[in-house]
Amino acid sequence: MDLSYSAEDEAFRSEVRQWLGDNLSGDFAGVRGLGGTGRENEAHDERLAWDRHLAEHGWTCIGWPQEYGGRGLPLFQQVIFHEEYARADAPRRVNHFGEELIGPTLIAFGSAEQKQRFLPKIVAVEELWCQGYSEPGAGSDLANVSTKARLDGDEWVVDGQKIWTSLAQFADWCFVIARSEPGSTRHQGLSFLLVPMHQDGVDVRPIEQLTGDSEFNEVFFTAARTGKDLVVGAPGDGWSVAMGLLGYERGVSTIGQQVGFARELEKVVALAKDNGSYDDPLIRDRIVQARMGLDVMRLNALRTLSADEPGPGDASVSKLVWANWHRALGELAMAVAGPAGLLVESADPYRVSRLQSLFLFSRADTIYGGSNEVQRNIIAERVLGLPREPKG
Numbered sequence: 521m522d523l524s525y526s527a528e529d530e531a532f533r534s535e536v537r538q539w540l541g542d543n544l545s546g547d548f549a550g551v552r553g554l555g556g557t558g559r560e561n562e563a564h565d566e567r568l569a570w571d572r573h574l575a576e577h578g579w580t581c582i583g584w585p586q587e588y589g590g591r592g593l594p595l596f597q598q599v600i601f602h603e604e605y606a607r608a609d610a611p612r613r614v615n616h617f618g619e620e621l622i623g624p625t626l627i628a629f630g631s632a633e634q635k636q637r638f639l640p641k642i643v644a645v646e647e648l649w650c651q652g653y654s655e656p657g658a659g660s661d662l663a664n665v666s667t668k669a670r671l672d673g674d675e676w677v678v679d680g681q682k683i684w685t686s687l688a689q690f691a692d693w694c695f696v697i698a699r700s701e702p703g704s705t706r707h708q709g710l711s712f713l714l715v716p717m718h719q720d721g722v723d724v725r726p727i728e729q730l731t732g733d734s735e736f737n738e739v740f741f742t743a744a745r746t747g748k749d750l751v752v753g754a755p756g757d758g759w760s761v762a763m764g765l766l767g768y769e770r771g772v773s774t775i776g777q778q779v780g781f782a783r784e785l786e787k788v789v790a791l792a793k794d795n796g797s798y799d800d801p802l803i804r805d806r807i808v809q810a811r812m813g814l815d816v817m818r819l820n821a822l823r824t825l826s827a828d829e830p831g832p833g834d835a836s837v838s839k840l841v842w843a844n845w846h847r848a849l850g851e852l853a854m855a856v857a858g859p860a861g862l863l864v865e866s867a868d869p870y871r872v873s874r875l876q877s878l879f880l881f882s883r884a885d886t887i888y889g890g891s892n893e894v895q896r897n898i899i900a901e902r903v904l905g906l907p908r909e910p911k912g
């Protein structure tokens with residue numbers, strides 16, 4: 521298996537590095553490092569302006585086919601872009617849900633009109649999206665959603681509650697899974713709807729987190745409306761669309777993040793050298809373990825990318841490994857900080873340090889995008905061929 525980059529890929533890397541170096545300057549010099557783990561609310565307007573600048577220069581949706589406004593770049597070059605992006609300490613992107621999730625889903629499942637209506641505005645970062653899957657009674661068990669949708673003339677009317685809806689406070693649109701066939705159960709009778717957020721029937725209530733940030737929200741739909749044609753796939757067949765989208769969530773979009781992780785580890789090591797904890801053999805051992813974990817993740821990502829077809833469970837293995845690695849990094853950061861890790865930077869207004877934020881937010885890594893237990897179930901059933909979990 522050849523894990524090296526081609527000369528063409530290396531030339532592409534130089535081009536990306538040069539462009540980012542040239543453009544993260546002047547008006548955008550201050551955006552470096554903004555956003556990120558536990559700090560999604562940070563400098564949203566500045567990051568939005570940066571994302572639009574990327575779009576103007578053709579650096580959004582680089583993996584999408586050219587006919588939909590992308591560059592149609594091969595997977596390795598997409599990874600290179602993400603690596604260089606993180607290496608340059610460029611800010612966290614604001615339209616993950618549009619570019620990485622709903623865009624590819626519309627390309628695969630959307631009607632010609634839906635593609636024409638939505639894709640250009642995702643490429644240009646003119647409309648932001650959020651994901652309305654989870655509900656108080658439906659998380660891992662997504663088929664249990666109780667949000668309802670019914671047709672009223674030319675419109676769908678949506679009623680129900682979503683929760684943990686990341687970045688809903690900035691979103692223009694939400695993709696919602698709702699039960700559209702009364703009396704249906706489980707995977708049947710669900711529809712995948714595109715719902716505008718700016719209307720009276722949508723109420724977004726931020727949930728304040730331990731980091732002090734309000735990255736996610738409760739979203740209430742009360743007779744919210746959307747067009748009859750804004751259902752993706754056939755009405756009642758939303759489950760297959762919803763699962764198709766999760767394939768993107770657990771797939772390519774998480775590759776290439778290791779450079780960002782390496783940067784965080786460097787900060788932890790710098791603190792350890794600064795406060796003397798680097799001399800503690802137990803701390804050094806954990807730092808070595810973390811470095812090795814990074815190498816394992818990188819080799820595993822390259823192995824997966826080199827395969828002709830992704831294997832069943834590849835995305836679950838990758839999610840399980842990075843989520844646990846990252847959570848352990850947060851714990852290591854606090855061990856390195858020692859008693860100082862218990863003190864917030866400011867009590868009023870409440871503000872925690874970047875490493876505290878890393879520790880607190882990384883507790884969620886093993887939950888969102890499919891929890892550890894759910895990933896293990898997938899690996900057990902689809903990779904190891906163990907008996908399927910009994911369903912009640």
Ligand SMILES: Cc1cc2nc3c(=O)[nH]c(=O)nc-3n(C[C@H](O)[C@H](O)[C@H](O)COP(=O)(O)OP(=O)(O)OC[C@H]3O[C@@H](n4cnc5c(N)ncnc54)[C@H](O)[C@@H]3O)c2cc1C
Binds near residue numbers: 651653656659661684
């Ligand atoms: C930071 C963050 C951001 C999020 N953003 C979004 C978002 O933008 N949009 C959205 O729709 N959702 C979002 N979520 C929700 C996320 O998808 C759910 O939290 C996740 O699917 C788990 O669901 P739950 O919280 O209802 O927990 P539950 O499903 O109730 O799980 C509780 C516990 O039981 C375990 N468990 C559940 N089922 C099984 C099983 N079959 N076998 C073994 N163990 C099991 C779980 O692993 C977990 O430990 C976000 C969550 C977080 C933490």
